Amino acid sequence: VTVQRIHHVGVAVTDLDESIAMYLSAFGAELVHRAVNEKEGLEAAFIRTGTGEVELMHATRDDSPVGKFVARRGPGLHHVAYAVTDIEAALAQARASGLELIDATPRPGMHGGRIAFVHPKSMGGVLTELVET
Numbered sequence: 001v002t003v004q005r006i007h008h009v010g011v012a013v014t015d016l017d018e019s020i021a022m023y024l025s026a027f028g029a030e031l032v033h034r035a036v037n038e039k040e041g042l043e044a045a046f047i048r049t050g051t052g053e054v055e056l057m058h059a060t061r062d063d064s065p066v067g068k069f070v071a072r073r074g075p076g077l078h079h080v081a082y083a084v085t086d087i088e089a090a091l092a093q094a095r096a097s098g099l100e101l102i103d104a105t106p107r108p109g110m111h112g113g114r115i116a117f118v119h120p121k122s123m124g125g126v127l128t129e130l131v132e133t
């Protein structure tokens with residue numbers, strides 16, 4: 001089996017501080033990591049909820065991918081990420097299954113490990129991320 005578990009769910013938000021506070025107070029969740037990715041125009045906060053995480057994503061620029069997503073669809077569910085132990089093997093399997101990859105090769109993720117995205121049109125409209133753990 002290539003996929004181990006759901007690693008995190010990405011949620012686009014308009015106010016990162018407010019969203020973090022909501023998850024912490026409403027769910028007793030824990031903030032594990034917060035970082036800015038200038039290249040992606042993104043600030044993200046990872047909230048631990050049991051064994052999985054929620055990635056709260058806030059655009060730092062309106063023309064960034066998350067900025068455009070929020071302008072088009074409003075805040076809300078953005079992607080689902082699956083943990084894999086061998087991302088090259090997972091990408092090869094996805095490609096062999098006919099999925100359209102956004103990232104043909106893995107790139108560094110904000111969690112430290114390598115990631116790659118699969119196009120939502122290959123996955124029933126769900127932007128899908130693979131995270132190597």
Ligand code: CO
Pocket residue numbers: 008010055079081129
């Ligand atoms: Co993610």
